[in-house]
Amino acid sequence: LEIWQGNDASSMVLQHSQAFTPTAQQTNEIVLDTPYVIDETKDLLVGWSATHGAGVYPCALDLATSTNQPQNWLMLDSVWQTTDIDGDWIVWQDERDGSTYPHIYGYTMAEPNEVPICTDADAVKKLPAVSGDTVVWEDRRTANNVAQRDIFAFDLTSRAPLSLVNMPFEDGIYQEEPGIRSDWIIYKHKPGTYYNVYAYNRMTNTVEAVSATTANQYYPAIDGSVVAWMEVGSAIEVYYRDISTTDVARTVN
Secondary structure (H helix, E strand, C coil): CEEEEECCHHHCEEEEECCCCCCCCCCCCCCCCCCCCCCCCCEEEEECCCCCCCCCCCCCCCCCCCCCCCCCEEEECCEEEEEEEECCEEEEEECCCCCCCCEEEEEECCCCEEEEEECCCCCCEEEEEEECCEEEEEECCEECCEECCEEEEEECCCCEEECCCCCCCCCCCCEEEEEEECCEEEEEECCCCCCEEEEEECCCCEEEECCCCCCEEEEEEEECCEEEEEEECCCEEEEEEECCCCCCCEECC
C-alpha cells in the first residue's frame, strides 16, 4: 500500500509505504501501522502494487465511483489504463499492442471471458464507462478530414456496436469524458466558448444541457439520475442536479 501527495500528478511524493498480505476474492481492510495526516492543500493518491505468480491477475476497482477522472487507473505492462466496473463486467483502455491508438476491452467474470469492444486501428479510444450491458467511451477518430471527439457505445449482450440516435456525432464539436448509469449517458460538450455538461436519454433519444452556463464545466459523474461536476467560474465549485426532474443545478457549498 502506498500513499502519495503533491501539488499535481507530476509532482507526487511517496509519503507512506506498507506491506500487506491480502485475502483473495474479498474486500481487504488495511490498517496503517502509523497514522498519516493528509495535507488538504495537496493532491492525494492512494494505490497498491502486487507481487504474484504466473496466471494470477490481481485487480481492484472502486465500486463507489462512476467516472474515470481521476480515480480507477490500473497499470498494465508499465502503462496506466483507465478502467470501470459494473456487475460482472470490467472495462478498460488497453495498449497491449504498443500502438498509439489504445483499444477498449472488457472482461466478464460470469463466463469468464475477455471481450474486445473496439480495436479499430485508426482511432484513439479512451475513458470507457460501463452500466448494465452498455459500454461508452470517448473516440477520437478522424471523419470528414476533421479530428473528432465523439461518444461511442457497445452492447455487451449482443457483442455489437450501439447507435446513439440524435447524439451529436462527427460535427467537429468535442463530446468527451462520458459516464453512464442506466438510461442516461453524460458527457462534456463544447458547443461554443465553454465546456458544459450534457445528458443523453437512451429511452427518448434526446439531449439536454445539464446546466448551460458561461463557465467551463469538467469531470462529470453520475449515480442514478444525479449528475455532479466541477465548474470553473469566478470560483471553482462542485455542482449537482437530478436530471430526472426539473431540479435546478445546486452547489455543494
